[in-house]
Amino acid sequence: MDFNDILQIIISPTTAAFALAAIGLNFHYGLTGLLNMGQAGFMLIGMYGYAITVSQGGSMWLGMLVAFVGAVLFALFLGWPTLRLRGDYLAIVTIAAAEMVRLIGRSQWLKDWTGGNTGIRGNEFKPPFENLSPFAPKIIEIGPWSYHGTTWWLLIVGWSLVALTAGLFWRLNKSPWGRVLRGIREDQDAVRSLGKSVYSFKMQALIIGGVLGAAGGVVWSHGNAVQPDSMGRVTTFWIWTMLLLGGAATVLGPVLGSVLFWAMFVFIKQLAPLVLPNLATQQIEPLALAFVGLGLILLIVFRPQGILGDKREISLNA
Template identity: 60%
Template sequence: MDWTNLLTNVTGELFAPTTAAFALAAIGLNVHFGLTGLLNMGQAGFMLLGAYGFAISTIAGWPLWAAVLVAVVCAVAFAVVLGIPTLKLRGDYLAIVTIAAAEIVRIIGRSTALSDLTGASNGLLGNSFKHTFQDASPFPDGTFALGPFSYALNASNSWWLRLVAWVVVALACLLVWRLMTSPWGRVLKGIREDEDAVRSLGKNAFAYKMQALVLGGVLGAMAGILFVLPRAVQPDAMGRPTTFWVWTILLLGGAATVFGPILGSMLFWSALMLIKSVMRQVVPPSFMSVAEIEAFGWIVVGVTLMLLIIFRPQGILGDKKELAIDAR
């Protein structure tokens, strides 16, 4: 077994664009759940809307900043439309509605009636919408090696994308930290703990929850952009499993913490890469095929999520007093 190459690939996952994208999506979910107590099971819907908004706008000839703005507007609109009828629901009822809403977005994206716009189940090819982002790079074309890590400077899986992705994640962490320590954040924590008590103090709990839903949704949409820049926009790539991966990442690192989503995403993707890589090397093909090894890796993810909920719902960095999972 080539341990050097294996460890290089696993370590590379720690700062990969996909890791950054899911960290950002988990930060958005942290605003929903960790800060406000909203059981949002539809974060993948925000990610898919952001990806579609960015890609379709770019294909239509819009500049980079305008395409990102369209993605943000799509997330805001979706949050408002979703929040008006659902934010009065609590606990598992809200979870059911949000996962259904995300599925509606995915199914609409797969619809053949919109194939000219969304590409239906085939999606949108990456080369059709990546050029504006790559053109914004200050780096020359070519490849750059930093230690054992060698990537292109401007291609899909590039240093430029990694730099932008982690800067966005850092800014999102800074924003959430400032909000958590602000009066606005303290009201959201109050809603998470006892919404009726917050209402009795004259606060409009519905308005605060709507603001949290919009903010977390915008972060999810930005995560969707980062997720599709190294690949294509494919609706089934951001379906129900994506939401559960984001939940696993958040609960692994710790809800209601600033750096929990980042730690969770790094551990999630590097551990998944390690499990699959080791099994491909040591498990004979006659016993388990490559497809079965891939499926087994996700089985491990599911078991991990169950064990987290049972034995350590607060995650690695979390405080159990900060976590309130209820179904009121």
């Protein structure tokens, strides 16, 4: 078993991207009690908004602006008909909306923009960001980690964003705004009786978390490419697993959950062929996901608040 692969995934761009998306979901569920089951849709919006803008000749900064504005509009589109209702309606709408984004991305009628089934290749939108890298374009080893110079640049930017957004969550969670959101999570009727606009605060949380999901999509696309099926329905459940594993409503829970999720995933993928030598290659990843799902079930049963969480913070009456 090669433990170096586990070390590599711990700080990889994929882990940073999903940590950003999980922090966004923490604004939705952990802070406000919103059952957003379509965070993968926000990631796709960010990926496509950025990649299409840059591949069509726009600047990197314009691409980021388009990605974030797209996430805001997507949040408004989701929240407008649902946030005045109870949480289950948002869950239903977000599942459908995320799948709608994926199907639009892989459709043929927008192929000139989205690339259809094949998506958008990395060399069509990555160069502007990679050209800013201060590292030499070669493999650089730092301790047990070995990455290309442009990947080190992406790691620095990605994890810096994770640190900034975790700090943002900590600050807003301690603010009067955050206390209102926690009140909505516990008893929105009581908050409404105090003259607060529950709908407005929910929408603000949905937008902020959606923008962070889009940022995670942009980081993920630079580490991989833009392909619609890479952010399918299962992706949202991965993000939920990361959040619940680390602990909802905590500052570092989504980050720890993302690291542990991918470390466990790689560990099980390496362990499976040793325990089951006759296992076909295409069966290893589904088996790993099955064991991760089993781990989540056990976590919910024996420690529903997650590793860092407080059981008092998971009361949900939205």
